Amino acid sequence: TDATPPPPHTCKPCTPHHTPPTHTRTPLLGSLSLELALWAFSQPLRAWEPLLEPCRLEAQVDAKIGRNDLEPGLRRLCVSLQSEESVALNVSAELVQALTGAAQAVHADYLHTLLQNERARSATAAATPAV
Numbered sequence: 001t002d003a004t005p006p007p008p009h010t011c012k013p014c015t016p017h018h019t020p021p022t023h024t025r026t027p028l029l030g031s032l033s034l035e036l037a038l039w040a041f042s043q044p045l046r047a048w049e050p051l052l053e054p055c056r057l058e059a060q061v062d063a064k065i066g067r068n069d070l071e072p073g074l075r076r077l078c079v080s081l082q083s084e085e086s087v088a089l090n091v092s093a094e095l096v097q098a099l100t101g102a103a104q105a106v107h108a109d110y111l112h113t114l115l116q117n118e119r120a121r122s123a124t125a126a127a128t129p130a131v
Contacts, residue, residue: 028063042094053088057081
């Protein structure tokens, strides 16, 4: 095994206005090489089929932790994914339908929660005596 640490990763600007901050503490640096694949179950076929075809990825992470002990926590996280090969994502009508249904369910639950919160506020306001 090679005990040489990976070269430091420089966080490239994510947007034209983003300038990576300078480090005031030792940053967390890491790199990872992996093969990634994702499979989904197809109800019509009653079988598993690839959603993401196997592909080799290189990932680099550059994280800056708090400025000092009084300001702990993650301050910045930069993750870079690279692949020298094509990444094939298989999207079927069934997948789009399932994702659409899930998004609609989440949205309906969100609206239901908003309505419940508004009713609770109204009930509290009505029960509070006027001064």
